[in-house]
Amino acid sequence: MKNIDIIHETSFIDTLEEKLDQDGPFSSWELFKMAYDAELTTITKDFHGLRALEFLPHMNFLPHQIETAKQAIEEMNGRAILADEVGLGKTIEAGLILKEYMIRGLVKKILILVPASLVNQWVKELNEKFFIPAATFRKHYPWDQYDIIVTSIDTAKRSPHREAILDINYDLILIDEAHKIKNHKTKNYEFVRALKKKYCLLLTATPVQNQLIEIFNLVSILKPGHLGNYESFLEKYGRDRKKINQDVYLKQLVQKVMVRNTRKDTMLDNAKRHIETVWVDFTPEEYEVYNELDRTFQPFSSFSKITFLRELCSSREACFLSLQKFANDEENQGREVLLPIIDKIGQLPHHAKALRVVELIKQIGDEKVIIFTEYRASQLYLQWYLQQHGITSVPFRGGFKRGKKDWMKQLFKDKAQVLIATEAGGEGINLQFCNYMINYDLPWNPMRLEQRIGRIHRYGQEKDVYIYNFAIRHTLEEHIMKLLYEKIALFEKVIGHLDDILAELNIDSFEGEVKAIMNESSSTGEVKIKLDNLASIIQHTHQNTFQEESHYGN
Amino acid sequence: MAINLNSFLEDYFTAHHCEILSNQDGVLKVQLNEKMDRALMNRPFYWHYIKKMGRDGDPMPLTLITNQDSLEEQGERIHFGSPRLQQILNHLKEHERYTRLFEVVHANENTALHPWLVVNIKISYIGKLKKDEVFSIGLNLINGIMKTEMMDSLLDKDFQAQISDYCYTITPLIKLKSGYNRIFSVINQYIHDTEHEWAKESLEELETEVDLLKHFYEGDRDEDLDQMEKELQDLNERYKPKIQLKVINGGIFYLSTK
Numbered sequence: 001m002k003n004i005d006i007i008h009e010t011s012f013i014d015t016l017e018e019k020l021d022q023d024g025p026f027s028s029w030e031l032f033k034m035a036y037d038a039e040l041t042t043i044t045k046d047f048h049g050l051r052a053l054e055f056l057p058h059m060n061f062l063p064h065q066i067e068t069a070k071q072a073i074e075e076m077n078g079r080a081i082l083a084d085e086v087g088l089g090k091t092i093e094a095g096l097i098l099k100e101y102m103i104r105g106l107v108k109k110i111l112i113l114v115p116a117s118l119v120n121q122w123v124k125e126l127n128e129k130f131f132i133p134a135a136t137f138r139k140h141y142p143w144d145q146y147d148i149i150v151t152s153i154d155t156a157k158r159s160p161h162r163e164a165i166l167d168i169n170y171d172l173i174l175i176d177e178a179h180k181i182k183n184h185k186t187k188n189y190e191f192v193r194a195l196k197k198k199y200c201l202l203l204t205a206t207p208v209q210n211q212l213i214e215i216f217n218l219v220s221i222l223k224p225g226h227l228g229n230y231e232s233f234l235e236k237y238g239r240d241r242k243k244i245n246q247d248v249y250l251k252q253l254v255q256k257v258m259v260r261n262t263r264k265d266t267m268l269d270n271a272k273r274h275i276e277t278v279w280v281d282f283t284p285e286e287y288e289v290y291n292e293l294d295r296t297f298q299p300f301s302s303f304s305k306i307t308f309l310r311e312l313c314s315s316r317e318a319c320f321l322s323l324q325k326f327a328n329d330e331e332n333q334g335r336e337v338l339l340p341i342i343d344k345i346g347q348l349p350h351h352a353k354a355l356r357v358v359e360l361i362k363q364i365g366d367e368k369v370i371i372f373t374e375y376r377a378s379q380l381y382l383q384w385y386l387q388q389h390g391i392t393s394v395p396f397r398g399g400f401k402r403g404k405k406d407w408m409k410q411l412f413k414d415k416a417q418v419l420i421a422t423e424a425g426g427e428g429i430n431l432q433f434c435n436y437m438i439n440y441d442l443p444w445n446p447m448r449l450e451q452r453i454g455r456i457h458r459y460g461q462e463k464d465v466y467i468y469n470f471a472i473r474h475t476l477e478e479h480i481m482k483l484l485y486e487k488i489a490l491f492e493k494v495i496g497h498l499d500d501i502l503a504e505l506n507i508d509s510f511e512g513e514v515k516a517i518m519n520e521s522s523s524t525g526e527v528k529i530k531l532d533n534l535a536s537i538i539q540h541t542h543q544n545t546f547q548e549e550s551h552y553g554n
Numbered sequence: 555m556a557i558n559l560n561s562f563l564e565d566y567f568t569a570h571h572c573e574i575l576s577n578q579d580g581v582l583k584v585q586l587n588e589k590m591d592r593a594l595m596n597r598p599f600y601w602h603y604i605k606k607m608g609r610d611g612d613p614m615p616l617t618l619i620t621n622q623d624s625l626e627e628q629g630e631r632i633h634f635g636s637p638r639l640q641q642i643l644n645h646l647k648e649h650e651r652y653t654r655l656f657e658v659v660h661a662n663e664n665t666a667l668h669p670w671l672v673v674n675i676k677i678s679y680i681g682k683l684k685k686d687e688v689f690s691i692g693l694n695l696i697n698g699i700m701k702t703e704m705m706d707s708l709l710d711k712d713f714q715a716q717i718s719d720y721c722y723t724i725t726p727l728i729k730l731k732s733g734y735n736r737i738f739s740v741i742n743q744y745i746h747d748t749e750h751e752w753a754k755e756s757l758e759e760l761e762t763e764v765d766l767l768k769h770f771y772e773g774d775r776d777e778d779l780d781q782m783e784k785e786l787q788d789l790n791e792r793y794k795p796k797i798q799l800k801v802i803n804g805g806i807f808y809l810s811t812k
Contacts, residue, residue: 004753005796006745012651012673012801013734019652020730020806027650029713030569032803035650036674036690036705037557038643039802041634043676043686047752055635057622077682077759077792104684131637169791196784198792224785225766 044104048074052099059129061096064261065089069096071259078106078199079222081178081258086205086451087458088261091122094174094201095130102132107171107199108147110134113192114176116152120406122176123150137161144168153181157191169196178202181221182214184230192221212237215254222257273457275467277481280356282472286312289344290475293319296337306476306518312345313477314441315354315378320345353470354382357438358389360468361418368412368434371420372452374441379420382440386418393418396429405429423448432460439469442480445510449485476518476527483531484514559632559639560620566642580621581629586613593645594638653805655713661720667808669695669726671733672704674802675741681756681795688802689741693733695726695806700740708807723808730806738799745797753795760793 019026027035044051050070053061065088072080072093078101084090101107112134114122119136126132126148134148137155143164153175156165173195175181181188200222216233219226227233227250237250282290290312294305304326311319320342327338361369371393373379379395386393394408394416412419413433423443434456443449449469457465471481513534521527560580567574567584575583586594591613592601604611617629618638632638659665672692679685692704701707717723728736764786771782 003757003795004750005794006742006799007796008738008799009801012804013731016652016805017730020654024654026655026715026805027653027803028569028715029653029655030565031646031650032653032655032805033705033709034562034566034569035646035803037562038646039674039676040688041557042643043688045685045687047679047683047685057633057635074683105678106680106684131635131640133637193781194784197788220770223763223766225763225768225770229770229772 042103050096050100051103052096055099055103056096056130059092061092062089065093065096068093068259068261069100072097072201073100076257076259078172079201079257081202081204081218081222083204083258083260085260085262087454088263089458090203090205091125091176092129094176094203095126095132097201098126098132098172098174099130101172101199109168109170110148110172110174111156111165111168111170111195111197112148112150112174112176113153113156114150115180116154118176119150119152126150153188153191157187162191166194166196170198172199172201173197174201174203176203178218179204179214182217184213184217184220189217189221219254219257226257227253272464273453273467274464275469277486278356278360278468278470280352280470280472282352282475283349285348286352287474289341289348292344293341296341306515309476310441311375311377313353313472313475314373314375315351315381316345316348317381318375318377321377350385351381353440353472354385356470357382357440358386358391360438361386361391362389364436364466366417367436369418369436369438370431370434370456371418371438371440372423373420374423374443376422378440379422382420386420391418392416393420395419396421398422423452429455430458430460431455432458432462435461435463435465437465437467439467442469442471442477442485443511444480444484444514446484447510479518479524479527479531480514483528483535559634563618563620563632563642566646575615579626580619580624581626582618582620583615583629584618585615588613594641647802651801651803653803653807655715655805656717656721656723656808657810658712658714659718659721659810661718663720665718665721665810667717667721667723667810668697669723670704670807670809671695671730671737671804672708672807673734673737673804674705675737676798676800676802677741677745678798678800679750679752679795680798681752682759682793683752685752691737691740692807693728693737695728695730695733696724698728698736700736711809713807717808721808721810741799750795756793756795760789763789763793 050066050073052069053066064084068082068084072078072082078097082090082093084093098107098110112122112126123134123136126134132148134150135146137143137146137149137151143149143161144167155161173192175192181192183189202218202221204218213234216227216230228236290309293308293312308319308323308326311322323338323342323345326332327335327342329335357371371382373382376397379397383393383395392415394411396405396408396412396419400408408419409429409431412431419431419434437453437456439449439452443452453465453467469481469485471477514531517530517534518527521530560577560582563582564574564577567582567586567590570587570590572587572590573585575585577583588601588611591611592598594616595614601611617626618632619626619629620632622631622633630636630638657667659667670692672690675689675691677687677689679687690703690705692701692707693699726733767782767785767789771778
């Protein structure tokens with residue numbers, strides 16, 4: 001009792017006395033009663049539970065999201081790493097936690113740091129889904145005037161913003177994509193450590209990537225000392241990240257500050273994935289050009305060859321443009337030999353894959369379809385080609401400004417049947433209203449395919465999703481499909497760990513690895529063997545390292 | 555929610571002298587007056603401009619839909635937690651804090667009314683977690699009788715701003731301020747006599763985390779100690795148990811002695 005501060009606001013009786021002296025103004029009985037009722041309906045009678053649920057009747061929260069919010073508040077006391085797998089609704093969990101703290105009156109000043117490309121989306125979701133009046137930072141408007149602000153860490157850490165922000169006592173700091181601040185030597189890390197904060201939420205889908213020290217760094221933002229200090233931690237665990245699975249004690253400690261839900265244990269597989277490979281054959285003319293290009297390019301650097309062949313598998317346009325550019329560059333010796341091929345490409349009929357796309361869309365019927373391609377030229381071509389067949393479509397690119405992206409998304413939702421996106425366009429847009437996806441060409445990094453699928457197969461998707469992966473037989477697409485995708489059985493289990501596995505194997509870029517294999521192999525047989533090896537080693541590493549993963553985080 | 559939202563809103567606008575245009579099937583249409591337009595519609599520039607022009611201005615009509623199954627499309631859906639309701643509740647809490655009311659008495663002989671000081675109090679217990687408790691206490695300023703759950707006992711009476719015919723008030727023997735202090739000494743006694751398990755837990759947590767923090771910075775340089783100082787403050791902010799006493803509203807009620 002003696003340790004409890006009692007704060008008593010005393011101005012009431014003085015004001016009442018004044019009003020009595022001045023004969024009013026006074027509240028009527030009706031309004032006086034209503035104000036009392038208003039207070040009764042908004043107070044929080046229990047320490048436990050989530051009042052926010054009553055405030056958000058329009059939201060359908062999933063059980064794991066409610067559980068996570070409760071755990072973060074009641075057991076972790078408002079400092080937690082939310083590390084759900086992609087698509088399980090980390091944003092929703094965070095919004096729920098924010099809302100609960102706001103309703104309980106524990107939180108007023110909030111700083112939300114997210115990647116620049118996600119700022120508007122965060123603002124929109126918090127406002128629309130949670131009625132949380134979050135705003136984006138505007139120039140010349142002082143930081144301390146915002147109660148709830150969403151901004152990028154790059155903006156926040158720049159002077160003079162940095163100084164202004166560090167001066168403010170925040171009730172809650174939220175950091176999305178927190179794995180980006182895992183390195184304690186960076187300015188970002190130091191900045192986050194220096195923030196004055198009561199509660200703190202770190203959101204990340206890939207909590208442990210390279211080294212155990214990174215999890216130490218993240219935890220030290222939330223709860224310094226929880227894992228010991230820097231020296232003692234290094235001494236005990238070294239830099240080997242495998243140990244987190246072996247050391248039960250460490251795992252338990254981490255579980256005290258981290259929640260990780262996986263698709264498997266949340267049974268979010270209500271909306272099932274149906275993945276189908278669509279094999280396409282080139283026409284004889286196309287095969288002829290493909291093989292000729294393959295042969296012709298032996299003398300040139302093999303890197304461009306791979307690129308050109310890949311492009312030809314996507315569209316004539318993609319390949320035509322870059323071949324022409326290559327031929328026009330005077331530094332490329334012997335480039336004349338390309339001219340007849342460029343000519344031939346110009347005369348090719350419509351691309352076999354494009355024909356198949358139209359067929360498939362007609363077969364799907366009136367449903368919305370999203371098409372992903374790696375190339376802008378293919379995107380333009382497809383848009384034109386679909387239009388010729390009476391199929392409406394809108395383009396979507398990473399380069400679009402946020403406003404244009406939103407507009408295109410809206411057009412897709414309301415007016416067009418198809419959205420044609422390039423890779424970079426896939427980041428951060430949510431298209432749960434669509435459940436058909438055509439991967440017109442496959443990325444060479446399976447993680448990126450997973451991110452594409454995550455656009456539609458995510459929280460809020462109520463229908464089964466249908467994914468069609470296109471590949472042309474007897475081309476390098478066949479290798480990629482057979483050896484990378486089918487062999488690794490990526491969609492089953494490995495995918496969530498791919499980043500970790502690559503780190504384990506010291507592979508920086510999966511795509512780079514595949515390209516190197518393609519480049520350095522002199523025959524198709526060699527490509528097959530090498531890709532096969534890559535697939536095997538990934539599988540092997542996965543089995544050895546991640547058997548226990550499901551017990552890690554709770 | 556403890557209240558019927560639709561009738562709550564109708565009462566609210568009626569009490570603010572707004573005309574109820576219609577109220578059917580959970581769709582409430584109300585014509586705001588200037589005061590309520592200014593309070594709710596968030597358009598200060600409009601009012602500034604129109605007044606500059608020397609005109610009256612046109613307060614907006616407002617349609618609030620409480621029936622979530624309603625097919626009505628024109629209007630705002632309002633429910634517990636929606637921004638509009640929060641705005642209305644906050645407007646109430648801010649503006650309806652002080653009152654002086656007389657019981658409506660239909661008397662044909664002289665009737666004395668006793669002054670009561672009524673205070674509605676919210677106690678917030680804030681530690682690791684937080685909860686609130688509400689007390690409504692009335693004190694008879696003549697004889698010192700104190701009642702809890704005062705609001706409930708007032709609900710079946712009618713009150714108005716003017717005194718009824720044939721009634722007269724008795725001058726308080728207990729001064730307003732000392733009455734107020736009596737009420738709060740009861741509240742303080744109540745807090746003192748209660749077991750505060752939540753505060754103990756919060757303090758334990760605080761201690762544990764302070765120890766961890768100190769261990770974390772063991773042997774560090776001075777400049778790092780500034781960082782530690784900051785984090786110690788963060789911890790205190792987060793865990794240090796406190797109790798907040800806030801008056802929701804209150805005032806003087808003149809009640810008949812029956």
